[in-house]
Amino acid sequence: MNPLDYEFMQRALLSAMIIGILAPMVGIFLVQRRLALLGDGMGHVALAGVGLAFLLGTQPVATALIVAAIGAALVELIRLRSKSVGDIALALVFYGGIAGGVLLTSLAENGSSTALNQYLFGSLATAGLGDVVALGIAGVVVLAMLGIFGRQMFAVSLDPDLAHVQGIRVDLISLLISVTASVVVVIGMRTVGLLLVAAIMIVPVAAAQQMTRSFLATAGIAVIISLFASIAGLLQAFYFDVPSGPAIVLTALLLFAIAATAPRLVGAVR
Amino acid sequence: MNVSVAGRYRAKISRKGKGTTLPSSEQKAEDPFQIESGTVVLGGEAVLRNVSLSIPNGQFLALLGANGSGKSTLLRTFLGLQSLADGEVRIFGTPVDSFRQWRRIGYVPQDLMASTAVPVSVAEIVQVSAGGSRLGWRRSTPDRTQEILQRVGLWNKRKDSFHSLSGGQQRRAMIAAALAKNADVLLLDEPTAGLDRENMFLLADILAEYKSAGRTIIVVAHELGVLEPLIDRCIAMGQASKGSIAYDGSPPLPSRFHDPHGHHESRPPRDNTWGAD
Numbered sequence: 001m002n003p004l005d006y007e008f009m010q011r012a013l014l015s016a017m018i019i020g021i022l023a024p025m026v027g028i029f030l031v032q033r034r035l036a037l038l039g040d041g042m043g044h045v046a047l048a049g050v051g052l053a054f055l056l057g058t059q060p061v062a063t064a065l066i067v068a069a070i071g072a073a074l075v076e077l078i079r080l081r082s083k084s085v086g087d088i089a090l091a092l093v094f095y096g097g098i099a100g101g102v103l104l105t106s107l108a109e110n111g112s113s114t115a116l117n118q119y120l121f122g123s124l125a126t127a128g129l130g131d132v133v134a135l136g137i138a139g140v141v142v143l144a145m146l147g148i149f150g151r152q153m154f155a156v157s158l159d160p161d162l163a164h165v166q167g168i169r170v171d172l173i174s175l176l177i178s179v180t181a182s183v184v185v186v187i188g189m190r191t192v193g194l195l196l197v198a199a200i201m202i203v204p205v206a207a208a209q210q211m212t213r214s215f216l217a218t219a220g221i222a223v224i225i226s227l228f229a230s231i232a233g234l235l236q237a238f239y240f241d242v243p244s245g246p247a248i249v250l251t252a253l254l255l256f257a258i259a260a261t262a263p264r265l266v267g268a269v270r
Numbered sequence: 271m272n273v274s275v276a277g278r279y280r281a282k283i284s285r286k287g288k289g290t291t292l293p294s295s296e297q298k299a300e301d302p303f304q305i306e307s308g309t310v311v312l313g314g315e316a317v318l319r320n321v322s323l324s325i326p327n328g329q330f331l332a333l334l335g336a337n338g339s340g341k342s343t344l345l346r347t348f349l350g351l352q353s354l355a356d357g358e359v360r361i362f363g364t365p366v367d368s369f370r371q372w373r374r375i376g377y378v379p380q381d382l383m384a385s386t387a388v389p390v391s392v393a394e395i396v397q398v399s400a401g402g403s404r405l406g407w408r409r410s411t412p413d414r415t416q417e418i419l420q421r422v423g424l425w426n427k428r429k430d431s432f433h434s435l436s437g438g439q440q441r442r443a444m445i446a447a448a449l450a451k452n453a454d455v456l457l458l459d460e461p462t463a464g465l466d467r468e469n470m471f472l473l474a475d476i477l478a479e480y481k482s483a484g485r486t487i488i489v490v491a492h493e494l495g496v497l498e499p500l501i502d503r504c505i506a507m508g509q510a511s512k513g514s515i516a517y518d519g520s521p522p523l524p525s526r527f528h529d530p531h532g533h534h535e536s537r538p539p540r541d542n543t544w545g546a547d
Contacts, residue, residue, distance in 0.1 A: 032388045148405050155398050158390060159382050161351050162447075167372030167403035205388065213431040214391035 003238045011132045012191060012234055012244065018139045019188040019200060020230030024208075024222035025146055026184045027201025028215070029177050032157035038075070039198030041090055042182040045071030045097035047194055049186070050119045051104030060119065061134060061186060068182035071097060076175045122193035122245035131190055138187045145180055153177050154215060191234075193245035200226055200252065207256035210263070225255050300363065301326050302455045302486045303348045308357035310343055310513075317343045319513040320357070323505070330477070330487045330500050334523060335507030335516075341490050342380075344507065345459055348488070349377060373402050376453035378444050380460050382432065389431040392424055392443045399447035414450060421476065422446045437464040445473065455486040462495055470496045494521060 003009040030038050049067030053060040071093055078089035105116050117123075146153075155163040156173045164170050181201065188197035204226035205218065212218040233248030240247075303325040310318035317340045325331055333341040346352040347359055350366035359366040362374065382395070396415050419425040422442040427435065432443060441464060448456060456477075462470055474496045477487055481500055494501060501521045508516035517523060 028388055034387055147407065151398065151401055151407050152403065152405070154394075155401075158395070158398065159379065161346075161349075161379055162377060162382075162399070164351060165349055165372055165375055165377040166399065166401075166451075167370060209389055212389050213429060213434070215388055215394050218388050
């Protein structure tokens with residue numbers, strides 16, 4: 001059976017490829033800023049958005065997008081005000097998000113744990129054409145943001161003080177990085193799921209940097225690893241009837257393990 | 271930032287009382303850096319106390335003092351990286367918060383903050399600095415990157431990751447990044463720390479060239495070393511009165527202002543053989 005014979009697989013493959021390209025391109029800035037867990041936290045916050053959408057009867061992805069963007073802004077604001085309480089403040093926002101999400105869902109009439117599950121772990125069959133189109137539009141917006149502000153994002157991630165002396169608005173660019181990350185998390189939740197989408201932002205970057213010497217090369221190789229993991233994970237989901245999100249993430253982790261150990265293994269053989 | 275007029279007046283009187291030069295207001299507008307009655311409080315403690323200074327164009331200034339004397343804070347205050355509890359900083363006559371011509375300012379921090387997270391190549395560090403605050407990814411003048419990296423002897427290391435370099439090479443890469451901006455003013459925080467003899471002379475050479483082009487240089491250092499012949503003015507931050515200026519004048523620094531412990535700090539022993547004294 002050819003997976004591409006099925007319309008839902010065509011849509012899922014397209015979604016996974018868009019996420020596969022975008023996620024590490026944004027995640028690399030989080031890794032550079034040592035905020036690798038930010039994406040995971042934004043997933044928690046986006047969950048509150050999904051719960052709210054169930055309660056209000058609004059479109060889940062759009063609602064989650066708004067809530068997550070507000071959450072990202074909140075996190076940046078807290079980080080700006082005090083660096084020392086930064087991680088506790090992050091924890092407060094993130095736990096508030098996941099608790100709020102589950103509570104709001106239980107309050108909603110049509111909300112059930114099954115409805116929530118497809119957002120938590122991703123679901124292939126449920127992504128409609130509208131979802132894919134929305135994903136594509138969001139993807140183009142994120143790419144445009146990276147094209148315009150990416151160099152400034154790089155400067156801020158490398159050293160905020162140096163970026164300030166370059167005349168870059170460090171606070172605004174930091175906010176842009178966090179908001180962009182929250183956008184990627186939300187648009188990835190249908191394919192990979194909220195709990196795992198952040199992994200696609202971080203794991204391919206971690207794998208790529210085992211074998212690179214420059215930022216751009218790391219970004220490029222991370223995208224290739226991520227694309228491969230996304231497509232391979234999706235095919236595993238199709239053939240072995242497992243959820244797509246975990247399959248994609250575990251494939252990426254396997255690639256990381258290979259990248260991290262291969263040079264040493266090769267060295268040992270020599 | 272409400273500084274009482276009386277407070278400013280007193281500050282000027284006391285500065286004049288010490289016999290230091292405070293340029294007239296006509297000159298000051300052109301000065302790269304001016305700080306007036308600057309006070310910086312960190313963690314409830316004043317690390318700069320009512321400091322007033324003006325650094326004229328073309329001057330090579332050394333900020334000296336022991337660790338924690340406030341010399342690095344003063345440098346960061348000039349750049350708007352440290353906010354003032356009281357007073358005002360002006361860059362080329364513009365209050366630091368509304369200053370926009372950052373192309374004119376080159377800065378070499380002590381360390382790059384996130385150098386170990388994602389690999390960053392030497393060329394990338396120079397290019398991102400040369401690009402300033404421009405939008406988009408278009409490469410900036412590759413010839414200039416080559417010229418500068420050759421100048422600091424890192425052209426053959428341009429593709430290497432910054433983190434894989436030695437301490438001295440990392441510092442040279444950061445100096446190259448600041449030079450790439452072709453700025454009018456260069457501020458360097460402990461540029462000689464960790465440099466071997468050969469590289470110190472290379473740095474002195476580069477700074478001499480910079481100075482002869484009429485540009486302004488501010489260096490934070492424990493001691494002057496090979497840079498001494500280039501320096502026009504020394505400011506020593508106080509030991510007795512922390513956060514204020516103990517000496518402001520031409521080099522060499524009078525021996526009573528020398529930090530008795532600062533000489534040996536974080537420096538290879540052989541550096542002492544050609545120190546300031």
